[in-house]
Amino acid sequence: MRRLLLAALAGLALLPAGVALAQTPELPGDCVVDENAAVQVLLLIDQSGSLARTDPDDQRLTGARAVVRSYASLADRVSQVEIQVAGFGQDYRPGEWMVLDQDTLATALERVDAVGSVEDQLHTDYVYAMEGAAGAFAGSDASCQILFWFTDGEHDLDEDYLADGLERNYFPELVTQANVTEAEALMPGLICDAGGYADQLGAAGVSAQIMLLGTESQLDDASRRVLQGMGGDPSLQCGPGNGSFQSVDDASRLPFIMACASQVGAYQLTDAAPDVNGNLMVNEAVVDAGPAPYQLATEVRLITRGSAGSPPDLAATTLPDPSTTSDADSGMNVVLARPVGAPFSVEMSGVSEACVWVAAQAATPVVQSSAPSLYQDEPAEFLVVADGPHGRLEGEALGRIQVDSENGQVSAPDGTGWSIRVSALPIAGSFDVRVEMVSGPGLTQSVTQTFPLNEQINAPAIVTQPGPVSGEGLGPFAVDLEVDPRDGGELCLTPPGAAMTAANGEVINATAGFAGADCLQMEAGPVQTVTIDLTLDRSGFAHQVLEIPTRSVPATSPDRAEEGLLAIDFEVTPRANPALVAVIVVGLMLLMLALLWAILYGVNRLIGRIPDPRRNRVRYAEFAVEVSPTEYGELDMSLAEAPVDSQFRLPRRTPSRLDAGSFRMQRMVSPIPWLPPYARIGMGTDVIGAHQGPGLPGRTLVTEGSYRGRARDALGPLVVIGLSQTQLERLAEGTSQKAHGVLLFDIRTARGADASRIAAEIIDDSLGLIAAEFTAMNMVADMERTGEA
Amino acid sequence: MSSNVPIPGGGATTTTGRSAARSRVATSSRWFYASVAVLALSALLIAFLALGEPWNLAPGMTASFSRSIVALVVTLVLVLPAFAVFRYERQSAGGRWHEPAWRPSLIGWAGLLVSLALAIGWHGLRLAFYIARVWTGEL
Numbered sequence: 001m002r003r004l005l006l007a008a009l010a011g012l013a014l015l016p017a018g019v020a021l022a023q024t025p026e027l028p029g030d031c032v033v034d035e036n037a038a039v040q041v042l043l044l045i046d047q048s049g050s051l052a053r054t055d056p057d058d059q060r061l062t063g064a065r066a067v068v069r070s071y072a073s074l075a076d077r078v079s080q081v082e083i084q085v086a087g088f089g090q091d092y093r094p095g096e097w098m099v100l101d102q103d104t105l106a107t108a109l110e111r112v113d114a115v116g117s118v119e120d121q122l123h124t125d126y127v128y129a130m131e132g133a134a135g136a137f138a139g140s141d142a143s144c145q146i147l148f149w150f151t152d153g154e155h156d157l158d159e160d161y162l163a164d165g166l167e168r169n170y171f172p173e174l175v176t177q178a179n180v181t182e183a184e185a186l187m188p189g190l191i192c193d194a195g196g197y198a199d200q201l202g203a204a205g206v207s208a209q210i211m212l213l214g215t216e217s218q219l220d221d222a223s224r225r226v227l228q229g230m231g232g233d234p235s236l237q238c239g240p241g242n243g244s245f246q247s248v249d250d251a252s253r254l255p256f257i258m259a260c261a262s263q264v265g266a267y268q269l270t271d272a273a274p275d276v277n278g279n280l281m282v283n284e285a286v287v288d289a290g291p292a293p294y295q296l297a298t299e300v301r302l303i304t305r306g307s308a309g310s311p312p313d314l315a316a317t318t319l320p321d322p323s324t325t326s327d328a329d330s331g332m333n334v335v336l337a338r339p340v341g342a343p344f345s346v347e348m349s350g351v352s353e354a355c356v357w358v359a360a361q362a363a364t365p366v367v368q369s370s371a372p373s374l375y376q377d378e379p380a381e382f383l384v385v386a387d388g389p390h391g392r393l394e395g396e397a398l399g400r401i402q403v404d405s406e407n408g409q410v411s412a413p414d415g416t417g418w419s420i421r422v423s424a425l426p427i428a429g430s431f432d433v434r435v436e437m438v439s440g441p442g443l444t445q446s447v448t449q450t451f452p453l454n455e456q457i458n459a460p461a462i463v464t465q466p467g468p469v470s471g472e473g474l475g476p477f478a479v480d481l482e483v484d485p486r487d488g489g490e491l492c493l494t495p496p497g498a499a500m501t502a503a504n505g506e507v508i509n510a511t512a513g514f515a516g517a518d519c520l521q522m523e524a525g526p527v528q529t530v531t532i533d534l535t536l537d538r539s540g541f542a543h544q545v546l547e548i549p550t551r552s553v554p555a556t557s558p559d560r561a562e563e564g565l566l567a568i569d570f571e572v573t574p575r576a577n578p579a580l581v582a583v584i585v586v587g588l589m590l591l592m593l594a595l596l597w598a599i600l601y602g603v604n605r606l607i608g609r610i611p612d613p614r615r616n617r618v619r620y621a622e623f624a625v626e627v628s629p630t631e632y633g634e635l636d637m638s639l640a641e642a643p644v645d646s647q648f649r650l651p652r653r654t655p656s657r658l659d660a661g662s663f664r665m666q667r668m669v670s671p672i673p674w675l676p677p678y679a680r681i682g683m684g685t686d687v688i689g690a691h692q693g694p695g696l697p698g699r700t701l702v703t704e705g706s707y708r709g710r711a712r713d714a715l716g717p718l719v720v721i722g723l724s725q726t727q728l729e730r731l732a733e734g735t736s737q738k739a740h741g742v743l744l745f746d747i748r749t750a751r752g753a754d755a756s757r758i759a760a761e762i763i764d765d766s767l768g769l770i771a772a773e774f775t776a777m778n779m780v781a782d783m784e785r786t787g788e789a
Numbered sequence: 790m791s792s793n794v795p796i797p798g799g800g801a802t803t804t805t806g807r808s809a810a811r812s813r814v815a816t817s818s819r820w821f822y823a824s825v826a827v828l829a830l831s832a833l834l835i836a837f838l839a840l841g842e843p844w845n846l847a848p849g850m851t852a853s854f855s856r857s858i859v860a861l862v863v864t865l866v867l868v869l870p871a872f873a874v875f876r877y878e879r880q881s882a883g884g885r886w887h888e889p890a891w892r893p894s895l896i897g898w899a900g901l902l903v904s905l906a907l908a909i910g911w912h913g914l915r916l917a918f919y920i921a922r923v924w925t926g927e928l
Contacts, residue, residue, distance in 0.1 A: 470845060472922065503848035539925070541847045573845050576921035584917035588909050592864070596905075599873040607880045676880075 033265040037078040040097070040142040041071050042133055042206075043112070046151040046213075047087040051119040054152040054213055055251045061116045062330045063211075063258030066303075067148055068100070068108050069325070069334070070262040073299075075101035077265060078144075084136055085111040089121020090157075090166070092132025122161040124153055126226055127170055127190050130197035137204045145206040147243075148262065152213040154223030155187045188222040191230075191238065198230050198239030208243030211258055215249045253353075255330040256305040260355040263301060267291055267441065272356035279315070280304060280354050283345040292360045292440030293397040295341045295388050299359040302335040306350045315347040322346065341390025361389040362443035363401055365435040369451055370419075372462060372550070373564035376427045376453050382408070384435055385417035402438040407431075425453055454562040458486040459552030460522045465567050469534070473575035476533040479512075479568055483530045485522035488555040492519035493532075493566070498548050500570065502540030509537045510570070512548055524555070532566075539574040546570045600673030608667045608677025609655040610711045617748045618716050619648035620660035623763060625721050627771075628736035633782075634775040635731065637721070637767040640738060642760035645752055648745065651714075658714050662722065663742035665714055679713060682706030683742070685722030689770035692718050700769040702777050716744030719766035741767075821878035825893045827871035828900030835860045835868075835907045846919035857912040864908040872901050 045064060068083065075081045083100040085108070087093040095115065100108050133147050157166060157180050165174025168183060170190055175183040191197045201208065210231040216224055229238025231245020248257045269290050274280040282302060287294040300319075304312040311326045311333040322337040337346050348354070363386040370381045384403055386393040393401070398413035408422040425431055431453050436446040463482040471477040483491060496518040497511040512532050514520040520530060534546075550564040613619070621643035628636050651660035658665040662683050669677045682688060682705055691700040692713060701707055721741035723731075731737055743763055750758045838856040846853060875897045 472845075541922070543847060571845065571847070573847060574922040574925045576918045577925050578921075580921040580924055581914075581917045584920060585909065585914055588913045588917070592869075592905055592909060595865075595869050596872070599869060599876060603873060603876045603880055606877060 033074065033077055035077070035079060037144050038142040039071065039074060039078055039081045039144040039146070040137070040140055041081070041083045041100070041146045041148060042136050043067060043083060043085045044129060044133055044147060044149045045085065045087050045112075045116045046089065046124065046153075047093070047115070047118045047121045048089040048124045048152065049119055049122055050124070051152055055254065057251065057329060058117060059251045059254040059330050060150060060152075060213070060258075061113060062255035062327045062332065064112045064116050064150065065109055066255055066259035066332075066334065067262040068112055069105065070259070070264060072100050072102060072105045072108070073336075074265055082142070083108055085115045086132060086136065087115045087118055087121075088125070088129035088132060090123035090125050090128065091121065092128045092135075093118075094132060094136060097136075123158050123166070124151065124156045125168070125187075126155040126223065127168075127187050127197070130191050130201070130226075131169075133206075134197045134200045134204070137201065137206050140204065143205075145204060147201065147206050147208045148211070149208060150211045150213070150258070151227075154219045155184065155226070157184055185222070188225050188238070191226050192236075196239075198226075201230075202240030202242065208239070209261060210243060210245045211254075211261060212245070212247040213249075213251060213254055214247060216247055252308050252330060253305065255327060255332045256303065256353065256355075259303045259332065259334060263303070263355075263357045266299070266301065266357040266359040269356040269358060272354060274304075274348075274351035274354055278306070278312075278349060278351050280312070280348040280351040280356075281345060282347075282356055284339070284343045286356075287339070287358055290358055290440075292358075292443055293388075293393070293400045294339065294343075295390060295393055295397045296360040296363055296439055296443065297339045297358050298361050298389050300337045300339060300346065301357040301359070302333075302337070302346060302348060302354060303357070304333050304335070304348050304351045304354040306331040306333070306352055310350060312348045312350040312354075315349040317346040318344045319346060339390075341388060360440065360443055362445040363388050363393055363437055363439045364445050365403065365437040365447045367420075367433050367435055367447065367449035372465060372566060373562060374425060374431065374451050374453050375456050375562075377424055377456065380422045380425050380431075382420040382422070382433055382451075383417050384410075384420060384437075386437060386439075400439070404436045404438075405434060407433050428453060452563070454564075455560070457554050457557055457560050457562055459489045459554035459560075459562050460485045460491040460520075461552060461562075462491075462550065462564060462566055463527055466569075468569040468571065470571040470573075472539075472573045474537075474539055475510075475535040477535075477570075477572075479532045479534060481530045481532060481566070482527055483520075483522065484527045485525050486554070488522055488524035489558075490519050490521055490553045490555075491530075492551045492553075494518075494549050494551045496548070498546040500542045500544040500546060500572075502538075502542040504540065506538065506540055508540055508542055508572070510546055511535045511537070512546075534568070534570070536572065539572070541573055543571040597673055601669065601671060604669045604673060604677045605655075605667075608669050608679070608711050610653055610658045610665055610667055610679065610714050613651045613653055613658070613714065613744075616715050617746055618651065618714065618744055619747050620651050620663065621647050621649070621743045621745065621759060622661045623741050623743060625739040625741050625767060626736060627723070627727070627731060627739050629731055629734050633778070635771045635778070637739075637771040637774075639760060639763050639767065642756065642763065643743065645747075645755035645759070648747060648755070648759075651744070653714075660744060661742050662740060663720055663744070665709070665711075667711060668708075677711070679709045679711045680706050681709045681713065681720070683720055683722030683740070685740075686725040687723045687728060688720055689723075689774060690718065690720040691766035691769045698769075700766075700773050702770065702773045714744065716746055717762050718744040719763055719770070721767070721770060817878050817881065820874055822893060824871045824875035824878065825897040825900070827867055828875060828897045828904070830900075831863055831868045831871065832900040832903040832907070835863055835904050835912070838863075839907055839911045842915075844915060846915055854916075857916050860908050860912040861916075864904055868901060868904040868908075872897070875901075 043064060071081055081100040082097045084095045084097045086095045095111060098104060137145050157175055159177045159180055162176050162180060165176045168175050170186055171183045208230045210227050212227055225236045225238055228245050229236030231243045232241050234241035246257060246261050248254055269286060271289055272282055272286055282300060284294040287297050306312045308331045309328055311328055311331045314324055314335055317337060319337040322335055324335050326333040366385050366387055368383045370383055374380050386401055395415055403410050403418045405420050408420040411419045431451050432448050434448045438444045461484050463484050466479050466481055469477055469479050493512050496513050497509060500508050502508050512534050546568040548566040550566050551561050553561045623643050624640040626638045626640040630636050651658050656667040664682055666680045668680050687704055689702040692698060721739045723739050727737040743759055745759055747755060838860045842853050842856060879894060
């Protein structure tokens with residue numbers, strides 16, 4: 001909803017009258033990186049023969065390459081970057097200015113290799129170096145001029161190589177061993193004194209970045225004055241002091257230090273350091289601990305060093321397409337990753353030291369009016385939101401941003417933006433709202449937004465914008481407005497409609513009207529609720545703020561009118577085909593019900609499985625029963641031949657059926673899932689009698705054909721006998737019959753002769769109970785036949 | 790639901806007293822309670838997936854789509870299999886059980902019904918409306 005409100009308010013904002021230039025982190029010498037900046041970099045590399053001793057592995061080349069790459073990365077953020085690679089020793093060996101960007105980077109690196117690999121000069125003459133540098137920048141109209149000066153030692157006209165004398169343009173004679181001290185003593189004055197080369201460079205706006213391979217303590221006072229004075233120490237009185245100085249005594253660290261020292265257009269995360277295991281993690285929290293919210297970061301540069309021959313590895317990252325430049329000799333790895341405004345992480349392993357830089361883009365303020373129309377001499381409220389490089393900023397990130405306005409009181413951010421309250425708008429045709437937004441050091445954006453002001457003419461006015469409206473199909477959709485008639489008059493929609501873009505890119509035209517009319521006549525009175533009808537010319541998925549200009553004419557001054565803007569947060573979808581919805585939902589319900597039925601039925605089949613007699617050691621035995629009627633009309637059943645244990649057999653069983661001789665048990669599962677499964681038990685005879693033997697809940701029954709039992713009846717002990725209808729008739733006539741029976745018996749309970757004896761006892765007991773059941777059934781049948789109570 | 794609910798591990802199921810039988814009963818009981826837990830948690834998950842989501846699905850609402858699809862998948866992959874286990878273990882229990890107010894069987898059935906009702910009545914219905922709107926508007 002908050003987004004909708006923002007979108008609605010965004011529709012109220014007019015185009016900015018002017019946006020001030022973005023200010024981003026500075027280049028050396030307080031030079032601001034912006035789209036108008038022209039940058040010139042003179043990379044001045046020592047070529048003295050001492051480098052063969054101090055930097056035998058040419059680590060300066062790797063460092064100088066990193067410097068060039070750093071400035072090349074600026075190319076798309078400024079108007080132009082030019083670079084010249086020059087060398088110095090006893091002479092100044094100029095290069096040529098060339099445009100530096102990603103296309104010419106390879107050529108520039110070749111020049112670095114060509115110049116940086118030379119170490120044939122016999123002396124180190126600072127005067128010639130600075131004279132050449134001043135000459136290179138002479139006449140430059142670049143807005144940012146940088147001298148990156150690398151040297152491995154002090155100013156030195158080496159006595160051992162003077163031979164017949166060395167000609168110096170600042171010394172009237174040839175320099176020989178006899179006067180070399182006198183010549184060298186001129187150096188600091190020529191560079192540092194008023195009007196010297198340091199002043200000339202400073203006057204031209206050149207900032208010196210000085211990199212010394214060695215330690216300051218090894219320098220003589222004169223050289224230290226030049227290097228550190230031009231490198232930013234004002235106490236040494238050498239130039240304007242707008243430069244920087246850094247030294248490194250270990251040549252293997254030189255590329256890392258030079259790469260770190262040459263980062264421009266970014267700020268350093270001083271707290272980012274590897275842990276004791278050499279792992280370095282940079283994520284949004286680490287960046288957020290810097291001076292600006294991580295949502296503004298556009299590039300993270302991880303300059304890391306492992307050990308010589310073993311540069312750190314990029315272990316993992318959640319950011320797409322990081323670029324990695326690794327140098328095995330120096331053990332340095334430079335990773336460039338581009339955050340997208342969301343949480344991220346970049347993990348490096350094998351890191352011994354690191355410097356992490358973040359390039360960020362200042363948030364841009366966008367000013368909106370909270371009311372559709374502004375009136376002179378009335379209070380007003382403006383909403384300021386912040387647009388970052390990756391989209392609009394919301395939530396806690398706003399707390400990191402400072403917003404100031406000279407036009408009114410700025411509130412604290414509420415999660416979406418800031419509000420500016422103006423107690424009374426001026427009596428003028430327009431009102432300029434100027435907002436300055438500071439996202440961090442050097443990250444400042446300001447904007448001036450002009451809003452037209454209406455005279456107070458008391459024409460009908462919409463009091464508040466309507467709430468979100470949603471619907472389907474073509475409409476009409478009713479939108480209620482709160483309208484204050486004031487002195488009465490006419491409120492018109494001009495034009496009566498607006499367009500919105502559907503999700504498939506098609507344009508949907510919405511027509512609005514007051515009951516079919518473009519205008520509404522109102523009498524003076526209290527605030528009224530007025531309904532606008534919105535009708536679309538086509539259906540589609542769309543969600544947009546419809547902006548419909550309004551024009552109000554007061555009844556008291558028909559020749560005057562005021563403009564306004566009606567913003568309707570409108571979401572529309574095509575009309576759903578109800579039959580199709582019903583089919584889909586019914587289909588889904590049927591699917592679910594079918595699955596449920598399948599589950600219930602399947603479970604019933606599982607539950608109704610007949611237990612495995614093999615696993616439960618159940619065997620069956622067939623036996624013969626002598627059935628004879630007694631003189632009292634009862635039946636007497638006695639075991640004609642008891643089974644012995646050797647006659648016990650294993651029943652044949654499947655999960656749905658068990659056959660034990662003539663005994664059959666069949667699983668029965670109803671398709672109606674709430675009916676429990678059961679087992680149908682029978683002997684294939686007209687009548688059966690059954691008794692579930694001792695040890696289990698007893699059950700004796702006599703029934704026709706088969707009876708309904710349980711699957712676990714198959715575990716026994718169970719005695720079942722079968723009688724045919726003929727046998728029953730003969731029994732009724734008083735003739736004894738032989739019946740067939742089956743015993744299901746768990747042979748774990750007894751073995752051998754014991755099994756035979758126990759089986760006989762079980763059958764005997766069961767036959768007595770079955771006979772009694774038969775007798776009772778016959779008595780009931782007789783009583784029913786005779787009508788006896 | 791009957792007044793005497795058979796439940797694994799309760800009542801007269803432990804008639805033999807043998808360790809194997811006790812183990813079967815304990816295993817059955819664990820499966821039963823696990824299935825009840827899955828049913829209840831799935832219902833909560835499906836309800837959670839419905840929270841805060843708009844009724845109208847529109848193109849580009851990938852996360853909202855995903856939540857409804859996930860809810861249906863949870864129903865098919867978790868709820869229905871859990872209900873099968875729940876039903877089997879409950880039906881295979883031989884004993885009877887004295888029921889407290891919130892007996893596991895009631896929670897299991899409630900979990901199933903809530904899951905199905907939300908999966909069909911909310912997630913399924915909004916997807917059905919979306920499909921029907923696309924059918925109307927685009928085809």
